[in-house]
Amino acid sequence: MARTIYERDTDALFIAAFDQPEFTARFLKLAGIAPGRTIRKLEPQAPHPVATGSIDIAIELSDGERLLIENKIDANYSVTRAGEAQPERYAASVSTLKAKGITARSVLLxxxxxxxxxxxxxxxxxxxxYEDLRPVLSGTARELLDAAILQAQTPYEPDPNAASATFFEDFYARARxxxxxxxxxxxxxGAGVRPTGSHTIYVDVPGSLRAWRNVPKPRMLIQAWDSGAHSASVKIMIGGLGHRATELPVPVGLARFDGYLRPAGKSLGCTVDTPRLDTQRPLAEQLPAIDAALQAAAQLQDWWNGSEKEIRALVAGA
Incomplete structure (x- = not known):
């Protein structure tokens, strides 16, 4: 089963549902909240009081208690640049709030x-x-919830695409x-399967990039194309710094080969634009574009591995 529903979809579903008294009362009861309290404030993607990352839905109740809600369908827990998993971040945030005299609890939804x-x-x-909230939802909201529940129950089995499989196999050989x-x-x-929608090649960071002390562990990828940007690209991404992308100066070494900074979700993307690649066409027909992408990736790798001062300055400036 392909993944068609994302946590942002159910985030939006629940945020809208909290406007309904019946849904709110049921959720609060299930979360162990005594009756009679209402929601004073709701904030989606609120920053954690400590550490990086965000709280999917942060709620402040009428008596001042805080609920820190982590919404999951079927994804693994993310890890911060300091190596903290999401459950640890929520526990740390609850402890920090309690130390300030604020009653708080974390809720996994x-x-x-x-x-x-x-x-x-x-x-x-x-x-x-989700199942315990289903009775107080109706219409499209319940349909979306049911689809999310089914997705969580069904193992991910990508629909194989022969052209995609051949493209990626040839791309790996060309990269070597x-x-x-x-x-x-x-x-x-398994078995070399690639679905039609596969457009990203992930780089093995420990085998490719230096680990600088006190610098967040990055991610690196090569994109055949990017529907959310003006161009395909290669990127090294530093988690939690995406909001500063337009404020930070571009490192001189990165700019030398037309690299720039851009948001990549919540990460800071050290980016080089590359030609768009068509995973449904033979790689041999696209060799100049393929080689340009791989050469850009090699330049980005060399910059990261040889520019400790610039990288430290970038992270410190954020």
């Missing part, structure tokens, strides 16, 4: 099968299942020739 399978579920102060120091992550799908 997810389908029942996720709550039962997650070894981290007990790290949260409360857990609320053009950029031999760049190590690419193995195909996450």
């Amino acid at each position: 997810a389908p029942k099968c996720y709550l039962e399978a997650s070894r981290h579920a007990r790290s949260f102060d409360a857990a609320v299942s 020739k053009i950029a031999p120091r760049l190590k690419l992550k193995d195909n996450p799908n």
Whole structure:
């Protein structure tokens, strides 16, 4: 089953549902909140009081208590640049608020099968299942919730695309020739399967990029195309700094080969634009574009590995 519903979709569903008294009362009861309290303030994607990352839905109740809600469908927990998993961040944020005299609790909101399978579920102060909220939803909201529950229950099995599989196999072979120091992550799908919508090649960071002390562990990828940007690109991404992308000066070494800074989700993307690649066409028909992308990736790799001062200045400036 392909992934068609994302946590941002159910985030929006629940945020809208909190305007409904019946839904709010049921959620608060399931979260262990005594009756009679209402929501004073709701903030989506609120920053954690400590550490990086964000709280999916932060709620302040009428008596001042805070609820820090992490919404999951079927994704793994993310990890901060300091190596903290999401459950640890929520626990740290609750402790920080309590130290300030603010009553707080963390709540994991997810389908029942996720709550039962997650070894981290007990790290949260409360857990609320999608299924237990279903009776107070209706119409398109309930349909979306049902689809999310089904998705969580169904193992991910990408629809194989022969052209995509051939393209990526040939791309890996070309990378070994053009950029031999760049190590690419193995195909996450078994038997060389690639779905039609696969457009990203992930770089093996430990095998390709230097780990600078006190600098966040980056991610690196090569995109065949990017529907959210004006061009395909290669990027090294530093988590949690995307909001500063337009404020930080571009490092001189990065600018030398037309690199620039841009937001990449919540990350800061050290980016080089590259030609768009067509995964449905033979790689041999696109060799100049393929080689340009690989050469850009090699330049970006060399910059990161040889520019400690610039990278430290970039992170310190953020």
